[in-house]
Amino acid sequence: MTVLARRNDGGLARVGLAISKKHVRRAVDRNRIKRVVRESFRLHLELLQGLDIVVLARGGIAAKNNQELRAALNAHWNKLARCRKS
């Protein structure tokens, strides 16, 4: 997946999802990915304060299970938090 972000003035964290039918064919998989991303985002709210984030799905993401997705997201969140500080 690709994660984009920029600072905002509100001090709140916001997330947008772009899970296209082109990259994830089945509706069940699209729903699953969105749930996992939202869940992970919710659990890391404090880390991501003041950021507007967009998560883009890429081909092959449907083959990953929930644990793999969570691990990948955690890596992205941590990287974003470091970038914001610098």
Add this chain to the structure above:
RNA sequence: GGAGUUGGCUGGGCAGUCGCUGCGUCGUUAUCGGCGUGGAGGAAAGUCCGGGCUCCGCAGGGCAAGGUGCCAGGUAACGCCUGGGCGGCGCGAGCCGACGGAAAGUGCCACAGAAAAUAUACCGCCACGCCUCGCAAGAGGCUGGUAAGGGUGAAAUGGUGCGGUAAGAGCGCACCGCGCCGGUGGCAACACCGGUGGCAGGGUAAACCCCACCUGGAGCAAGACCAAAUAAGGGAGCGACAGUGUGGCCCGCACUGCUUCCGGGUAGGUUGCUAGAGGUGCGCGGUAACGCGCAUCCCAGAUGAAUGACUGUUCUCGACAGAACCCGGCUUACAGGCCGACUCCCACU
């Protein structure tokens, strides 16, 4: 015990923690919080049919186009379902079938073959006719007769047998098949019986076509309401035998200018949105599909789109797969499990 056919049902369970969302309620108030309660499927899928609903004034006439195609019933309707008929497959339970018309017309039929549909004659068979040779038997030729046999093909102008004949031929007869007529049974499809004809003349209609029946168009981004905004104007063209509603066309009907370029400008919310050809139970009618009556229940309604995640435990380790206006079907995908009915084979009693 084995092999199989068929009709249904089911599609992990329990506990805890953290979340999402509809409704109700209380607090707080224009936003959160507490409590209670509801929250994907048998196919939600493919979008292949049918209907409801909404708008197009009405959905009217004709042509075109498309669909359906044994009969009866069921249904709001259907291309669906049920029962029956006919044909095919299977020892059987059962399964499969676009299953009207080829003497209304047209087209097509590769290769092979003489010939693929007006019929015709390659190898053959025959000599009742004529000619030549010969005593004769017979041989050859001309001219004809014939389609039994061979050969080609997926398919060759009914099949088998007997008679008949120069050789043959439905030429004649018997049985079978087919056509026509009549009768009987059945609502019907159709079946059976009797008579009669001497064979009508290949296949193909998911080829055109003919016959019968059906279909107006667009779709919830349909449509309705609320609020906000708005630009008037200028140039060019067409023209009342026109343009729009109107959709493949024409008529009919209604409305009145229309098209294009420049310039300018909007697209937020509410509703439609779930109580329905609805589910469950009982009774009654019907072979069945289904119908009727009574009782009872309320069972998703999101709008970037909600059902999840984590942990523990347990089992037979969990398939295909995510509602988007709503129903009825069809088709396709699907780990495993459960129940009913029936058939065949083997063994024992």
